[in-house]
Amino acid sequence: MSERSSKAVFLKAYPQGMPREADFEIRETTVPAAGANEMVCRTIWMSVDPYMRGRMRPDVKSYIPPFSLDEPLAGGAVAEVVESNIADYAVGDVIVDFTGGWKEYYVSNGERTQKVMPNLAPLPAWLGVLGMPGMTAWAGVTQIMKPKEGETLFVSGAAGAVGSVVCQLGKLRGARVVASAGSPEKIRWLKEEAGVDAALNYKDYKNAAELTKALAEAAPNGVDCYFENVGGMHLEAALNCIAPGGRIALCGLISMYNNTEPEPGPPNLFNLIGRGVMVRGFIVGEYADKVMEFAGEVAPLVAAGNLKFQQTEYEGLEKAPEAFIGLFRGDNAGKAVVRVGPDKV
Amino acid sequence: MSERSSKAVFLKAYPQGMPREADFEIRETTVPAAGANEMVCRTIWMSVDPYMRGRMRPDVKSYIPPFSLDEPLAGGAVAEVVESNIADYAVGDVIVDFTGGWKEYYVSNGERTQKVMPNLAPLPAWLGVLGMPGMTAWAGVTQIMKPKEGETLFVSGAAGAVGSVVCQLGKLRGARVVASAGSPEKIRWLKEEAGVDAALNYKDYKNAAELTKALAEAAPNGVDCYFENVGGMHLEAALNCIAPGGRIALCGLISMYNNTEPEPGPPNLFNLIGRGVMVRGFIVGEYADKVMEFAGEVAPLVAAGNLKFQQTEYEGLEKAPEAFIGLFRGDNAGKAVVRVGPDKV
Secondary structure, three states: OOOEEEEEEEEOOOOOOOOOHHHEEEEEEEEOOOOOOOEEEEEEEEEOOHHHHHHHOOOOOOOOOOOOOOOOOOOOEEEEEEEEOOOOOOOOOEEEEOOOOOEOEEEEOOOOOEEOOOOOOOHHHHHOOOOHHHHHHHHHHHHHHOOOOOOEEEEOOOOEOOHHHHHHHHHHOOOEEEEEEOOHHHHHHHHHOOOOOEEEEHHHOOOHHHHHHHHHHHOOOOEEEEEEOOOOHHHHHHHHHEEEEEEEEEOOOHHHOOOOOOOOEOOOOHHHHHOOOEEEEOOHHHHHHHHHHHHHHHHHHHHOOOOOOOEEEEEOHHHHHHHHHHHHHOOOOEEEEEEOOOOOO | OOOEEEEEEEEOOOOOOOOOHHHEEEEEEEEOOOOOOOEEEEEEEEEOOHHHHHHHOOOOOOOOOOOOOOOOOOOOEEEEEEEEOOOOOOOOOEEEEOOOOOEOEEEEOOOOOEEOOOOOOOHHHHHOOOOHHHHHHHHHHHHHHOOOOOOEEEEOOOOEOOHHHHHHHHHHOOOEEEEEEOOHHHHHHHHHOOOOOEEEEHHHOOOHHHHHHHHHHHOOOOEEEEEEOOOOHHHHHHHHHEEEEEEEEEOOOHHHOOOOOOOOEOOOOHHHHHOOOEEEEOOHHHHHHHHHHHHHHHHHHHHOOOOOOOEEEEEOHHHHHHHHHHHHHOOOOEEEEEEOOOOOO
């Protein structure tokens, strides 16, 4: 085998505030043949996820290093093995990993790679409900919030890849689920497809006080569990409505990811004390030892059509920046994925 | 028996911002004789505690109702039974409860009352290290933060009634303890008596950035456990230095209790996510079923002189407002108590 040319997306500059398409550029790269214990993969679908914004800051120490300007971006992908020197992987296998995003071809050593079962769900689902976002939702529900039957679960970013799974896992546990999302179409999907009990279009509310009033009406017994994807006025409203003994899974603060100046936290943290509330920040990697438990619950639900999911598809690698930026504009319903290549060549 | 006259402290008005002595007044009241299943108690020592400030706001719903302007204030007290129609209590018994503060005499039905063992420690200790503050400290250490040997524990308000016990329970568990307090004398006590590994006088630092730098130097491996009494720049600095897997016991936010306008929370809540941090707000009442476990650990330490504590004593009921206001000025070393009457009459 020989080297391949591969289009890949690079950061031209670290974005300031909201990312712009001009912050990205596609370059031609050369991917070498597979070395010993390596394989070459061809990306079929790639994922855009909010956490990637954190890697676009050169100055922030985080759990994952910043992207370099000199290397292609990276992220979750579904890909086909086109060349393999790894015993476990054969040419033609379809895999999912955290490496293949933002590029056409790549070399993998097979770490953090899993084979997909193509018959279980459409391929992009391995980047969504059956992948990292689904696992994130499951971990927040089962390892942190642990909603009990009859409790109220509030979910922000509820129509997204993570939130939509949280809503449905909450319903399956008998919780009253109150969802927040940002468009009438998302609200409709949450009510009619995800089956939530109440859904708030947060754009109808100008500030935390207004959102608090709406949430208090939708959650008359208080919020026992809160799955936080958004931050800002959502967090403040949730803390106003949190019930004694409440549990908050702090997964994301997407409304704040593009801030250029530090944004203060909510002024009502005192409620955590008097109400005996637990807040747990987390990233999904912490629960890597629970993947089988996740799959054991969620895969059968997906196979039976009992866990609904949406995806917003972008066609072509050149659309990847647009898909990514759309995360912060609320453009995408459900999981945003980009088709990089055909299922088979 | 007949009724007694009893001086008692009332709120003249709900304080705006920092309480002033003019917000309080002493009135003569009449305490009736004990009815069926009641006893009359004579207050010896009373406690002033930061949580009482929360009860001086008529408009805030909390875990405990606001004080009325038409009734004496109330709070923890050590008292002598002077008349009893309760089988378990005899005249001359010395008790501790949450009722007798801010007054000379009061009627009790014996609920939430315990007899003190006068030989174990000086009477005021039942309002401090052996009482509610000590139990609060113990609960934060053993039920929430669970410091492990070699971990770093940071404590704000460390020279206070709660913080000083947290420091020493942390040391007993083999943690490296970093303390923050607000005077050179408190810093000296923390190092020489409580045996902490490092102590910061927070008044040496103008803002969260400066305190962060000092804390990072004092806690070079990060802060695994944080016991929060203060809020403001302390919380922001702690979140900057928190280690992966950190646990925060959110006990108080005393720097914010006298705010007249809402004060924003820290801008760095995002660190909770990437570092997988748990924050748990709590009040001591939640752990009422652990009182015996608390006493089993702490009483022997006190009896053996292996848990150091300080108290700041005020003489006379009329000094109670000054003692209370001193909580927010950092006037008091260790537990602040007010002597209301002699040990025996």
